[in-house]
Amino acid sequence: MRNLWLFISKYNAFFFFIIFFAAGIVLTLKNNAYQRSIALNSTNEVVGSAYERLNVLKRYLNLGQVNDSLAQENAKLRTELIALKNIDSSQTTKVKDSANNEQYTLVAAKVIKNSITSRNNIITINRGSLSGIEKDMAVISPNKGVVGFVQDVSPNFATIRSLLHKGTSISVTLKKNNVFGSLVWGDGNFDFRKAYVKEIPNHIKVNLRDTIITSGAGDFPRGIEVGRISKTRVASGDSFMPLEIVLFNDFSTLQYVYVVKDRLAKEQKTLESNLPNEQ
Amino acid sequence: MNSRTIFINIFRWFVLLFVQIFLLRNMGFYNLSTPFVYVLFLLVLPFGIPNFLLFLIAFGTGLTLDAFYDTLGVHTSACVALAFVRILFISVSVTRDAFDEPEPSLGNMGFKWFSIYAILCILAHHLVVFFLEAFKLNEISYTLVRCLISVAFTLFLVLLVEFIFHNRKAN
Numbered sequence: 001m002r003n004l005w006l007f008i009s010k011y012n013a014f015f016f017f018i019i020f021f022a023a024g025i026v027l028t029l030k031n032n033a034y035q036r037s038i039a040l041n042s043t044n045e046v047v048g049s050a051y052e053r054l055n056v057l058k059r060y061l062n063l064g065q066v067n068d069s070l071a072q073e074n075a076k077l078r079t080e081l082i083a084l085k086n087i088d089s090s091q092t093t094k095v096k097d098s099a100n101n102e103q104y105t106l107v108a109a110k111v112i113k114n115s116i117t118s119r120n121n122i123i124t125i126n127r128g129s130l131s132g133i134e135k136d137m138a139v140i141s142p143n144k145g146v147v148g149f150v151q152d153v154s155p156n157f158a159t160i161r162s163l164l165h166k167g168t169s170i171s172v173t174l175k176k177n178n179v180f181g182s183l184v185w186g187d188g189n190f191d192f193r194k195a196y197v198k199e200i201p202n203h204i205k206v207n208l209r210d211t212i213i214t215s216g217a218g219d220f221p222r223g224i225e226v227g228r229i230s231k232t233r234v235a236s237g238d239s240f241m242p243l244e245i246v247l248f249n250d251f252s253t254l255q256y257v258y259v260v261k262d263r264l265a266k267e268q269k270t271l272e273s274n275l276p277n278e279q
Numbered sequence: 280m281n282s283r284t285i286f287i288n289i290f291r292w293f294v295l296l297f298v299q300i301f302l303l304r305n306m307g308f309y310n311l312s313t314p315f316v317y318v319l320f321l322l323v324l325p326f327g328i329p330n331f332l333l334f335l336i337a338f339g340t341g342l343t344l345d346a347f348y349d350t351l352g353v354h355t356s357a358c359v360a361l362a363f364v365r366i367l368f369i370s371v372s373v374t375r376d377a378f379d380e381p382e383p384s385l386g387n388m389g390f391k392w393f394s395i396y397a398i399l400c401i402l403a404h405h406l407v408v409f410f411l412e413a414f415k416l417n418e419i420s421y422t423l424v425r426c427l428i429s430v431a432f433t434l435f436l437v438l439l440v441e442f443i444f445h446n447r448k449a450n
Contacts, residue, residue: 013370016334017363024341024356028411031351035414 041152048124048157051113066255073142104221106258107131116192116251121164128156138219138260145249146170146226147257164192172197172226173215179204180215192251197243206232212245219262284325295320300347312428316436318404321361325382337362357407364403368396385441397437405430
């Protein structure tokens with residue numbers, strides 16, 4: 001023990017260096033988004049494949065719930081199919097609208113790592129650039145509800161900045177009157193079942209249990225149901241009111257997600273980037 | 280270490296960081312070279328300073344600069360690396376009797392010793408800064424060129440400052 005102590009005190013400069021330098025690197029990675037994303041991306045492949053193995057076991061445990069939700073989704077799709085068929089049979093002429101028809105395609109992906117307890121939650125899925133997934137694509141959950149945006153992509157995996165993240169904000173609207181707002185999480189509320197809608201003007205009348213849907217601005221297709229209003233309050237001295245909503249999807253049991261490929265996203269972005277800067 | 284040394288060093292800290300943050304921050308040479316003259320403060324800290332205190336001061340100085348540069352951690356790590364190189368170089372090259380000098384400045388130690396000392400320390404600092412900033416090895420040649428040109432720039436300014444303020448004994 002004494003020898004060890006002598007050794008450490010003889011080369012104390014080196015040990016101090018290690019300690020302080022490590023502290024510096026940790027600070028760098030914690031506080032700089034760019035460095036963190038690069039470090040994450042390189043470890044992503046390794047960690048991702050490890051989690052995939054671990055998840056094989058976990059999937060069995062939740063099989064019952066997944067079955068239920070798949071059955072529900074099936075039923076819903078069947079109902080819609082029947083309804084659509086009915087419309088078709090009553091029509092005599094068909095209008096082919098190829099511009100709108102296939103704007104969005106969905107890619108199903110399995111969640112292999114999920115977190116709901118941190119302030120900034122990241123989800124990892126088992127599809128990556130080989131399946132055509134790109135940065136900033138929207139991600140929705142199977143039944144109802146939004147999940148987030150693709151943050152980083154490697155060949156076989158992708159990370160998703162989930163809605164439960166400080167940096168995520170999604171353009172949403174009230175189903176009944178199309179008032180735009182933005183859906184955010186955090187800000188003192190770290191319950192994964194709740195989120196906030198901001199930037200709804202004060203003069204709009206909202207009721208409890210009104211449905212919130214995505215607005216179609218941004219990468220999400222219009223009309224995905226996000227949640228119901230659970231609390232309204234008027235902030236004094238502000239011309240906007242924050243709404244608290246209960247999310248339809250449960251992030252804690254999320255197993256499958258759909259990544260939304262928007263065929264026209266690139267076209268829209270190029271067009272919009274030609275605009276002169278508004279500021 | 281008497282109170283006068285402490286006061287001078289605190290004064291130097293404020294002046295160098297002020298110059299770095301409000302003047303040199305806005306200076307650059309075609310985006311290739313940025314001088315970081317504030318390292319001079321760490322270079323000329325007195326000989327007798329304990330290692331732990333030196334690392335602590337380097338850490339704090341880097342943290343302060345990072346707060347203004349919005350690169351939290353980068354300069355902190357770089358300053359710690361500089362402190363380590365400083366300790367190594369001094370323990371290798373300085374004989375016991377040279378410790379009579381209060382601090383390793385240009386006037387006390389001579390041009391040759393000081394310039395080698397400054398080059399090594401500044402190089403360590405800049406390597407860490409630029410590689411942490413780039414954080415990948417893809418553009419290694421570009422990073423290295425930026426780093427070396429900045430070392431030259433910083434070294435020039437450091438020697439300039441030293442010649443102006445510390446040349447009493449050499450004359």
